Amino acid sequence: MKTSSIFNMLLALVVFCFTLNAQDQPFYIKGKFSEHQLAEKVFIQYVFNKSMVKDSAEIKENHFEFKGNINVPIKIQLTVPTFDKAKASTEFFIEPNQTTEIQIAKYPKTAIITGGKVQKDFLDFKSRLSAHDEKYQATVDQYMKLREAKDEVGMKNLDPVFEELDKMKKQVLATFINEKPASYVSFSSLLDISYMIDESFIALYDKIAQEHKSSERGKELDAQIAKTKKTFVGQTIMPFTQKDTSGVDFSIAALKGKYVLIDFWASWCGPCRRENPNIVKAYKNYKDKNFDILGVSLDNKRDPWIAAIHKDELTWHHVSDLKGWKNEVSEMFGIRSIPQNLLIDPDGKIIARNITGHELEEALTKHLKGI
Numbered sequence: 001m002k003t004s005s006i007f008n009m010l011l012a013l014v015v016f017c018f019t020l021n022a023q024d025q026p027f028y029i030k031g032k033f034s035e036h037q038l039a040e041k042v043f044i045q046y047v048f049n050k051s052m053v054k055d056s057a058e059i060k061e062n063h064f065e066f067k068g069n070i071n072v073p074i075k076i077q078l079t080v081p082t083f084d085k086a087k088a089s090t091e092f093f094i095e096p097n098q099t100t101e102i103q104i105a106k107y108p109k110t111a112i113i114t115g116g117k118v119q120k121d122f123l124d125f126k127s128r129l130s131a132h133d134e135k136y137q138a139t140v141d142q143y144m145k146l147r148e149a150k151d152e153v154g155m156k157n158l159d160p161v162f163e164e165l166d167k168m169k170k171q172v173l174a175t176f177i178n179e180k181p182a183s184y185v186s187f188s189s190l191l192d193i194s195y196m197i198d199e200s201f202i203a204l205y206d207k208i209a210q211e212h213k214s215s216e217r218g219k220e221l222d223a224q225i226a227k228t229k230k231t232f233v234g235q236t237i238m239p240f241t242q243k244d245t246s247g248v249d250f251s252i253a254a255l256k257g258k259y260v261l262i263d264f265w266a267s268w269c270g271p272c273r274r275e276n277p278n279i280v281k282a283y284k285n286y287k288d289k290n291f292d293i294l295g296v297s298l299d300n301k302r303d304p305w306i307a308a309i310h311k312d313e314l315t316w317h318h319v320s321d322l323k324g325w326k327n328e329v330s331e332m333f334g335i336r337s338i339p340q341n342l343l344i345d346p347d348g349k350i351i352a353r354n355i356t357g358h359e360l361e362e363a364l365t366k367h368l369k370g371i
Helices: 003-023 117-148 152-157 159-179 184-192 199-205 216-229 270-286 302-311 328-332 357-368
Strands: 025-033 041-048 051-058 063-070 074-079 089-094 098-104 112-114 241-243 249-251 259-265 291-297 317-319 340-344 350-353
Touching: 025 074, 041 063, 051 063, 089 098, 089 117, 089 184, 112 117, 117 152, 117 159, 117 184, 152 159, 152 270, 159 184, 159 199, 184 199, 184 216, 199 216, 259 270, 259 357, 270 291, 270 357, 340 357, 350 357
Parallel strands: 025 098, 259 291, 291 317
Antiparallel strands: 025 063, 041 051, 041 074, 074 089, 098 112, 241 249, 259 340, 340 350
């Protein structure tokens, strides 16, 4: 074998090993409790390569350690189960080739956590969100009490509160992204809310550094955005067909010439079920004015789907392939959270999206006036 060939093989091996190291680097977590703990173990969980990773470490003389391998910064949750649930966990970022140190004085939730640059940015972001988080937790606690009391009206009344909190969080995120578009925390925080993509989301994503957009997660998000753009106002609805409640194919084309609300929902979706009375009211008011509804269910079992239709008195067209979140129509439109809906005109053009309550009533009054 020629010397040059041997050299090239060795060079390729070095490059290969370097590439492996660049892709797969170790991380370390070192933690310490300031007081003796009754707990025997500390638990962590995080998503890596689209899989949930769970691990535990023994607490020895108030110390614990974790180590593993990652290729990008990862948000991780650490839990000590002996504490009260509200204070038992904390979140932070681990990074390749970095050691994260955790000092727990009282509760995991208030731990002092130091690490690399991403963790530093995360602490900055968390401090900006503190007012939101406090209000959000109080609202969640109130919601859970209402749920336990089976107070449907009370839970429904909290929907606008959650919407305002969502706007508050997005405003904090927008400011953070404007100041730190290259931060991995900016990119990661957008990924966290990519279940609901709209024009404001895309405007924020446009500001993210190209290095993040070029990553695997960035390319996946680009594909998700491309799908969702097909549901924006002004677009023509894509044709689709699914089985109705009788197992017969039903096409959206069968409703051409009408104003149609395409409603993405499921029997197990609490917010969907609480919105159904508003949709029922709209249907009764406008069904004789060239208006119809097509429900697309993300159920994966037939019986609960049919039962919910009857119980909520949803007397319009319904379809589903009973594949849950993998419903082919919802995937085609990039639907990753429900309830969502699209209002189309008689020509199949989308004229509104994600309208609920009084917004739905106002939209129908506007477009069906005089019919």
